[in-house]
Amino acid sequence: MADVLTINLPDGSTRELPAGSTAGDVAAAIGSRLAKAAVIAEVNGVERDLVWPLDDGDTVAIVTDTSSRGLYTIRHSTAHVLAQAVLDLFPGATFAIGPPVENGFYYDFELPDGGTFTPDDLERIEARMREIIAEHQPFIRDEITEDDALELFKDHKYKVEIIKGAAEDPMSATETGLVRTYENPPRFIDLCRGPHVPDTGRLGHFKLMRVAGAYWRGDEKNPMLQRIYGTAWPSKKELAAHLQHLEEAEKRDHRKLAVELDLLSFPEELGGGLAVWHPKGAAVRKLMEDYSRDRHEQGGYQYVYSPHLAKSVLWETSGHLDFYADGMYPPMEMDNGSYYPKPMNCPFHMLIFSSDQRSYRELPMRLFELGTVYRYERSGTLHGLMRIRGFTQDDSHIFCTPDQVVDEVSRALEFVLSVLRAFGFHDFEANLSTRPEEKWVGTDEKWEMATDALRTALEREQLPYEIDEGGGAFYGPKIDVKVRDAIGRKWQLSTIQADFNLPERFGLEYVGPDNQRHEPVVLHRALFGSVERFFGVLLEHFAGAFPAWLAPVQVRVLPVRDDHDTYAHRLVDRLKAEGFRADFVDASEPLGGRIRRAKLEKLPYVLVVGDDDVEHGTVGVNPRGGEVERGVTCDDFIHRLSVDVMAHL
Incomplete structure (x- = not known):
């Protein structure tokens, strides 16, 4: 050597x-x-x-530790410290898996006699974790036989299941066929692929966040485990910044704001993942949908409607019963067959195209629908409007010839970004997902043509993008557009997807200039993604303070005393006649309390009218986030409001 x-x-x-x-x-x-x-x-x-x-x-x-992979390792190693602490503090407890996740990590546990963790328990666990970190315990890698592993973990049934291969754990795979472990001597050992930091002393900037229930392997038929979530960072400063960010995000939680602002609710009587929209929330939703309809009509789309359910034969033709049955609600048996609530609008649009013989002169054909769909999401995955069981998609399907694809994709992407900007988003990036390595339909030529078209559109719009190699659906490549909200979070919203599957399944054809039949290219395009989720994102982006054009109530008029009511009512009537959304609250309560309530409702403008205003035809303007002005003429205020409302166009 x-x-x-x-x-x-x-x-x-x-x-x-x-x-x-x-x-x-x-x-x-x-x-x-x-x-x-x-x-x-x-x-x-x-x-x-x-x-x-x-x-x-x-x-x-x-x-x-400044790289994403280094941060992943810190979180992975901290998860091991969490598991050791829990097993130390709770005799008889067992553990399942504990991977790093975005911004942190978790570990799943089962406590004796079905016990659950309390907030006080989290404090105890954190304290024990800090003791383990202070001990600088090394992470020691080893590979052992399956028999030895089974003996070592005989008291931990979930680990035994992993070792026997009944459950997949990406943390324990090896290249040798042996079972890989990492030990923090003398007390703790875990199945793990690694690698890890050298010792626990390399860790320390962490916080345990919450406890949630989680079914083993995500299956409701399996035992419910206790999942502890934590976050970990390379430095104290980064941990503090993240916790501050979480505080701001909590203030913006759309579920909390929806209740505070009386926008919508999730009554238990409806079942999980289903919402009812209250008048104020419905007003915002109507504005969103009306704006979408207007823009689509201006953009050359044709509006269509489709029913909420269809016979099984449609879903057999589309392939949903083969590939998507787990996400569909069960059928309703009728005298002439089985009917399923629709999980997607796409098959109906295929039927509209195929309802007549099409000529190349009709293409591109752009169909648009605000269609409500129903998908079965597991109860543990439901999250307000962000993950819901009944929702409305702004679905478009563009049927075009191969030589129209580049222009149509570019046009669709330009349209998407223009509408997102109107709703207050200006920071975009995208993913371009290409053909998967294994299962896919279509030809090499089709995939190359469609992928090049998507890439060209991204470059025309100068939109930053990353390529997700092999990340496309089996039926075509796609663009996913992400926005960054007011506090820096990324949301994946819009999608443009090529589809080589449905045209073939539905036998779609058009007659070309050569008088021969050709298969059209189909582009799926969802702009909001879903109206509900987009509403939730907007609500969090604006922290409930919708811009004037979207606010359910744009102006509230408050008389100082009862004898100012007549003037205040005339002002409200004039605002409504001008097309604005205004309301009135009488002087039965003190003025200060009424102003505070209007501010809590996050109204764009509060107008206060008193003696001088009645005499001179003016108002006192109390704008959201601005300085109070006195003696503003009604004409000047209405002009100012008009400019504010039109600013999004």
């Missing part, structure tokens, strides 16, 4: 280290700052612990 190892670095340079050096030694040789930030390493392209021994000629890249 050579006394010196030559190690290759990512920049093409080399380092010479003594024989027996580890990946961590490479970081130390480069510099103390890198060694301090190092979390794991890539050795010859494979992620390894920093204690991994090196061979001569290895290529080593250091992964630091």
